[in-house]
Amino acid sequence: MAAASVKPALLLKDELDIVIPTIRNLDFLEMWRPFFEPYHLIIVQDGDPSKTIKVPEGFDYELYNRNDINRILGPKASCISFKDSACRCFGYMVSKKKYIFTIDDDCFVAKDPSGKDINALEQHIENLLTPSTPFFFNTLYDPYRDGADFVRGYPFSLREGVPTAVSHGLWLNIPDYDAPTQLVKPRERNTRYVDAVLTVPKGTLFPMCGMNLAFNRELIGPAMYFGLMGDGQPIGRYDDMWAGWCMKVICDHLGWGVKTGLPYIWHSKASNPFVNLKKEYSGIYWQEELIPFFQAATLPKECTTVQQCYLELSKQVKAKLGKVDPYFLKLADAMITWIEAWDELNPSAGDSANLTNGSGK
Amino acid sequence: MSQTNIGDDEVDIVIGALHADLTSFLNEWRPLFSRFHLIIVKDPDLKEELKIPEGFNLHVYTKSDIDRVVGLSSTAINFSGYSCRYFGYLVSRKKYIFSVDDDCIPAKDNKGLSVDAVDQHITNLATPATPFFFNTLYDPFCKGADFVRGYPFSLRSGVTCALSCGLWLNLADHDAPTQALKPGHRNSRYVDAVLTVPAGALMPVSGVNIAFNRELAGPALFPGLRLAAEGKLRWETVEDIWCGLCVKVICDHLGHGVKTGLPYVWRNDRGNAIESLKKEWEGVKLMEEVVPFFQSVRLSQAAVTTEDCMLEIVALVKERLAALDPVFARAAQAMADWIKLWKAVGSGSGSGSSPSNG
Numbered sequence: 001m002a003a004a005s006v007k008p009a010l011l012l013k014d015e016l017d018i019v020i021p022t023i024r025n026l027d028f029l030e031m032w033r034p035f036f037e038p039y040h041l042i043i044v045q046d047g048d049p050s051k052t053i054k055v056p057e058g059f060d061y062e063l064y065n066r067n068d069i070n071r072i073l074g075p076k077a078s079c080i081s082f083k084d085s086a087c088r089c090f091g092y093m094v095s096k097k098k099y100i101f102t103i104d105d106d107c108f109v110a111k112d113p114s115g116k117d118i119n120a121l122e123q124h125i126e127n128l129l130t131p132s133t134p135f136f137f138n139t140l141y142d143p144y145r146d147g148a149d150f151v152r153g154y155p156f157s158l159r160e161g162v163p164t165a166v167s168h169g170l171w172l173n174i175p176d177y178d179a180p181t182q183l184v185k186p187r188e189r190n191t192r193y194v195d196a197v198l199t200v201p202k203g204t205l206f207p208m209c210g211m212n213l214a215f216n217r218e219l220i221g222p223a224m225y226f227g228l229m230g231d232g233q234p235i236g237r238y239d240d241m242w243a244g245w246c247m248k249v250i251c252d253h254l255g256w257g258v259k260t261g262l263p264y265i266w267h268s269k270a271s272n273p274f275v276n277l278k279k280e281y282s283g284i285y286w287q288e289e290l291i292p293f294f295q296a297a298t299l300p301k302e303c304t305t306v307q308q309c310y311l312e313l314s315k316q317v318k319a320k321l322g323k324v325d326p327y328f329l330k331l332a333d334a335m336i337t338w339i340e341a342w343d344e345l346n347p348s349a350g351d352s353a354n355l356t357n358g359s360g361k
Numbered sequence: 362m363s364q365t366n367i368g369d370d371e372v373d374i375v376i377g378a379l380h381a382d383l384t385s386f387l388n389e390w391r392p393l394f395s396r397f398h399l400i401i402v403k404d405p406d407l408k409e410e411l412k413i414p415e416g417f418n419l420h421v422y423t424k425s426d427i428d429r430v431v432g433l434s435s436t437a438i439n440f441s442g443y444s445c446r447y448f449g450y451l452v453s454r455k456k457y458i459f460s461v462d463d464d465c466i467p468a469k470d471n472k473g474l475s476v477d478a479v480d481q482h483i484t485n486l487a488t489p490a491t492p493f494f495f496n497t498l499y500d501p502f503c504k505g506a507d508f509v510r511g512y513p514f515s516l517r518s519g520v521t522c523a524l525s526c527g528l529w530l531n532l533a534d535h536d537a538p539t540q541a542l543k544p545g546h547r548n549s550r551y552v553d554a555v556l557t558v559p560a561g562a563l564m565p566v567s568g569v570n571i572a573f574n575r576e577l578a579g580p581a582l583f584p585g586l587r588l589a590a591e592g593k594l595r596w597e598t599v600e601d602i603w604c605g606l607c608v609k610v611i612c613d614h615l616g617h618g619v620k621t622g623l624p625y626v627w628r629n630d631r632g633n634a635i636e637s638l639k640k641e642w643e644g645v646k647l648m649e650e651v652v653p654f655f656q657s658v659r660l661s662q663a664a665v666t667t668e669d670c671m672l673e674i675v676a677l678v679k680e681r682l683a684a685l686d687p688v689f690a691r692a693a694q695a696m697a698d699w700i701k702l703w704k705a706v707g708s709g710s711g712s713g714s715s716p717s718n719g
Contacts, residue, residue, distance in 0.1 A: 147550055154648075178511070287513050
């Protein structure tokens with residue numbers, strides 16, 4: 001709980017990669033420069049690989065386009081989406097760092113209520129380096145934050161918390177609404193700054209958004225597969241949520257925490273709601289089945305690594321969601337391909353994803 | 362379901378008077394309280410006469426009322442100290458109740474504006490709760506917010522909110538060890554959110570600043586767990602934590618919601634945490650048993666009312682906790698007596714004979 005004397009952001013300089021999917025350009029990085037420049041970037045270029053994406057001067061990065069993905073993964077490249085920001089998860093797979101922060105290229109630095117620029121990366125790091133409290137809800141939110149603590153009645157035996165696997169940030173300005181809501185409320189902007197970080201309780205699911213997200217790759221990386229979306233697929237805009245539901249079931253099983261709330265970024269671009277509606281259309285019906293599926297999903301105690309949990313989930317997806325639509329049979333297979341590819345690219349990671357509690361700090 | 366309209370005449374404000382002089386307390390709250398009916402319940406242990414300023418529409422209940430209503434029906438039920446307010450819940454005939462400790466005053470929000478805690482609680486109770494899936498933008502029924510992408514449409518109408526738990530600026534509701542370790546620590550963070558506590562997630566409900574739907578939560582809001590050395594400071598009690606857990610388990614079972622967050626009240630400095638430490642270890646130790654117990658409670662399909670659920674919890678307390686500490690056996694007895702009392706005296710709202718005012 002004690003704050004380190006050196007700012008946490010500098011402590012993770014060599015332990016964190018920033019993964020950015022892009023199809024346009026990376027101009028947005030100029031605004032983030034003061035906060036991102038010390039870090040290594042992994043750019044995943046979606047769309048036409050013959051196009052050159054210009055990275056602003058001074059950033060240390062590696063860039064992968066579709067040709068690179070095909071070359072590196074061979075036939076397994078089929079699990080990586082094309083023409084959808086879901087391709088970003090390729091970046092998670094090739095990273096060699098302990099932590100990942102991912103952000104969309106239309107997300108900018110937000111200001112807090114005092115007018116100060118928000119260092120979103122620093123807040124994510126703080127969230128990941130402090131424990132989560134999924135077993136009992138603290139009414140004053142994250143007790144490890146400066147100025148907060150556990151409330152009366154919170155059992156002392158639960159106050160050590162568990163390692164934090166994921167830090168889910170939020171967005172000011174354009175909120176992350178689905179297409180129907182966007183159509184009904186095209187002018188609604190999120191102006192409410194909620195000064196809280198909280199642990200999503202064990203057993204509770206939420207719709208994870210990939211726009212402003214950080215995670216402990218060593219803990220939960222293999223579960224962060226963003227699914228089959230985009231070109232040739234019947235669905236889009238469900239990539240991050242799919243990963244989030246799988247991830248949460250696995251975190252709940254393995255005893256890790258997921259935080260949501262701060263930091264905020266400024267989301268500048270509202271995507272076209274009619275385009276979104278076409279992409280989401282099937283999802284709006286399917287999510288009625290998906291939520292009960294994930295809420296009821298249990299993993300056997302023999303599943304002690306993330307990969308084992310994930311493969312078990314893929315079996316359940318095939319068995320129970322296959323009848324919702326044949327897409328889920330394809331997705332289940334892609335989940336298996338993802339794990340195979342992950343293990344190939346991260347050979348020693350198989351036995352490191354274990355259950356020791358200390359790894360979160 | 363959509364927003365309910367809650368009229369002022371459907372609300373009782375119940376204050377447990379642990380201090381005799383309520384003049385400054387009520388004057389501070391006057392702008393927010395004056396249009397409501399108040400029930401003041403005097404701590405039966407308090408010897409001095411209550412001092413109450415003019416201009417309120419209120420009923421006062423004292424020890425003699427409590428003795429008359431409860432009479433010989435129970436030796437296990439004890440309304441002294443913080444528990445006195447529950448007598449007010451029993452005799453109220455309104456559908457909604459707001460309760461705040463008598464050492465709290467209205468707070469100011471981030472913009473320096475006075476917070477209307479009563480109004481915010483009423484809004485929380487009037488709008489649906491969403492316990493079955495977590496909305497990352499918090500309360501979707503708040504102006505300027507909505508459900509996020511990925512929130513199933515079938516879950517967007519929500520369920521009735523049975524309990525609204527507010528928070529505290531200045532002296533937060535920490536336990537004695539925590540406050541003693543950080544004597545200068547004061548809560549200055551105003552978190553501008555209301556959220557539904559998800560189904561299946563338990564939390565410590567603080568009685569300092571709450572509001573509830575009396576029909577749904579009333580029978581379960583009872584201070585069953587009374588510490589042997591319970592005192593007149595919140596640090597020396599866990600009764601609200603106990604009944605809050607009952608309410609949450611029951612709400613989860615019956616499909617009602619519990620909200621937490623806004624509104625804030627300003628809690629005045631009071632008491633000495635280090636002194637209270639001597640008494641509060643008991644509460645701290647008991648929580649280690651209490652929380653796992655409630656996490657394991659499963660209610661039967663046959664339990665379809667709050668009263669039914671409470672009786673099942675009573676049986677489980679007797680079965681699993683009573684042997685661990687006599688305080689649990691007493692709690693079970695008190696809870697069982699309370700349900701009988703509630704059925705005899707407490708149930709029903711609107712017009713009906715109520716005990717005469719003190």
